[in-house]
Amino acid sequence: MNRYLLLCLATALAAQQAKAQTEFANAANLWHDGAVNELYNIRYHSFNPTRLAYNSQQTTGEALVSYNLTRGDFNNAGAPDNVNNLNVQLGGLKHFERVDVSGFLHYKNTSYKNQEWNSTLFLNPNNPFVLADSVTSDGNIETFAMGAALSYRFNPKIKGGMGAGLTVGSLSDQTDPRPKTNTSRFNITVGADAMLTTAWTLGLAARIELFSSNLSYTIVNPLINHRYFLMKGMGDYFRRSSGEDAGYQRDYKGTTFTGELSATFKPSGSPFQNVVILSASAGNEKATDGGSSYTFKGGDYHFTHFALKDRFMFSYNEHVLHHIIVGAEMGSGNSDWYDQKKLTDTEHGNISYYEVLSKTRIQKQQDMVVTAEYRFDRLADRQPDFYASLLATLANTTLKHYNDNGLQKQQWTNLSLNLTVGKHFTLGKGQFNAQLNAGYVMPVKDRQFATGTNVSGSDDITAVYVTRQFEWASAKRVCLGGFADYNFPVAKAVRLGLFCKVNSTLYEDDAQYFADFKSTSLTQGEFGVYVNF
């Protein structure tokens, strides 16, 4: 998947769940072209394409095939119970005289079971305007992602770069009502940096991302009436039925602008180096329903995200490397709903259309995250031999929803601690690597629950949807995981590797809001084979 998309989604999810194990997401993935670079390239977490010029490993390639499975019931209401993924990935880095390039291709084939309450694909996870049905169904998603970036050295002091990424996906299931969702995300990035002094480098980057998604429901058996839920947030929804619209169609369009300013301090000969990255993004996702038949506004979601991150690394000798990363993020999302009235134009063939009566800001979400991580690496031949990291994350989410009953407010604040340790062993001609991680997420103050649903009887989805979403996002949990990897040379500069990893999240709360979570967990396992060349 597009790396930026991953970052966006991870950021949003991290804010909701505060469950990231470490900032060094790629360093443990030895098949990844950035595995070592993430450790040594202090600009690695910038999206400025000029970061490629600072990689320690500038030419490498990777090919990977893996299979992963997700099982368990501790999941959000819109997620399936049972997911299988086949991943095929090809990527690499190449250094030319003045140019560094990177690129990747990624194909993922996903099959899932028992999914309901969300038929969208690659929508911002905080966007409340989800189109859904309540029929559990099995389905399939195919995802293809590709990306490339380039850094050009104009002269020893100035570099420029650009990059582009595309992710396309297609979701379908064959149970009435049948969603068919096609989504694409495309981004272009430009950036530059300039060495102001021998120690200071200033970088600047900008990105625009375009999002487009088409969701189309069809019905094969018209004798059964199905409900379409036009979600508005916190369980509040506008209802349509297959009785009035046999099929239902929605288009999402979105644009995100992101800017990044980075300042790197790296005095020559000093054991210290530091980078401060300030990023800001703003964007929107707008839903329009009806296809070519009519236009019904399904809701506008506007979001902003600000992040400040400081990465400090120092090494007094070639055997030890220390990292301290501290960061703060603030995200906000505003959701506007349109009250609309259906009218018929009797002068033009009785065409139905909707007139907007009012635009109302019905939901506001605020996420604040503060992180601090220390990582220690003991090195052998500039490769990690042993490492350990401790990440602490404090995350607060406030969700305000406005409906006919007034203001409904959810709030939770979680502290999470994650410990990661890893060791590399020489085993015959090959290398065996193992990592273990453990984490604990706990509320630091009382959670505040509310529901946005203001209907009664079977229309009230508080018990099946709202409580589950809230409990999933805010509950106490334990995270345990580990991986094992063995790779060995098969030719000159070519290594073949095998790996497997498991991560499990165990629900540890008292199921106060959603009783079905009691004694549940969610486990993800992956195994695969890769070639580094």
Place this chain on the structure above:
Amino acid sequence: MKKTFLKTLGALLAIVGMVPFVSCSENDEPGVKSYEVTVNLTFPEGVDAASVQDLKLVTTKGTVSDTISLNTTTAEKITLAQGQYTFSVSGKIKDDATAHVVATGSADVYADQAVTLALQTIYQSPLVFKALYTTGGVAGYVKDSYFEIVNNSDDVQYLDGLILSAPTGNQTKANAWQAAGITDRYECGQGTVVAFPGVSGGKEYPLQPGESVVVANDAANHSELANAGNNCPDLSNADWEIQITNSGDPSYIDRTLSVIFQSNQYMKAFGLGFFGRAYILAKLPDGMSPESYAADANNLMTTPGSTSTMQYLMIPSKYVLDAVDIWNSSNENNYATFLPKDDAQGVLASTAWAGKCVRRKVTKIVNGRAYYQDTNNSSNDFLNNQPLTPGVKPTEVDK
């Protein structure tokens, strides 16, 4: 090169600088607003606010409804959250068993405004006949008829003091009363007029919304009592029984409707109508007992234009909750027993002696509860030659 870089840098700075403004440019004011709506009511001709009781306003937004009791005034101010509303007003006209006032309207409430609702008079009964079985299960056997009464409203209804009567009906021309211009009072008493115990307005015998009661002439298993080969029903589980004591009618259960008027003591069963008849369910004004009504000589009448001394109990149309005219299917033409507001047209009788009933159509079933068609036109509202299913809740809608 340096110039190019500085230009690029300037452009990037501008983009980065735009971000906060883009993010803050949207209207940040959240919340759903509320507005004051003045609901003005206009009453139909001949009806004033004082003659209406239980006036209610139901506001509906999407699937959410709210009920407000209105003072019997012509204007009411309410506060509503913004949205698209439909309004429904209903009330009961005090001195008529089935007359109501209703009005509907809609408004897009995005500002303070007035809504005018013009009330109209309609006739609709909360209690109606669900099924009538009077055509017999075998020739010569007369005690197996039954009447099923259902609460077709959304409120609890009470059976206290309800009158069950069977005018002669089965007409091919105007009867003597109609011919004499008496069209809004119905002659009752060809045999007996019976009533549930209690006083009209009492609350001793509730009937929940959607629930029904079976009133049997005799609450017995008639398939065993009648001759072999009969099509008679088992009514041993009936809720009520009609007790005509002076004709030697045996008693099978304790809950009985009593005879309040009798013109022919040799008639051993209530409402015999093997080839057709007319039936009435009536409710007297609150506080009045059926017995005292029947004892009032002002409510009795002989046949106009006749020397016959046989008296009939006259029940005015305004007391009628439900009327069902069952017409002889052999007649080439039929004449309505009732005013159109009570029953515009009769349903043809089921085949005699075949053990079939006339049953009211089911229009919808919601959460297991059936709703029945009631347009005051039995030819539309009822189906004839239906299987006997006393007390059984329907599971299918009639197309």
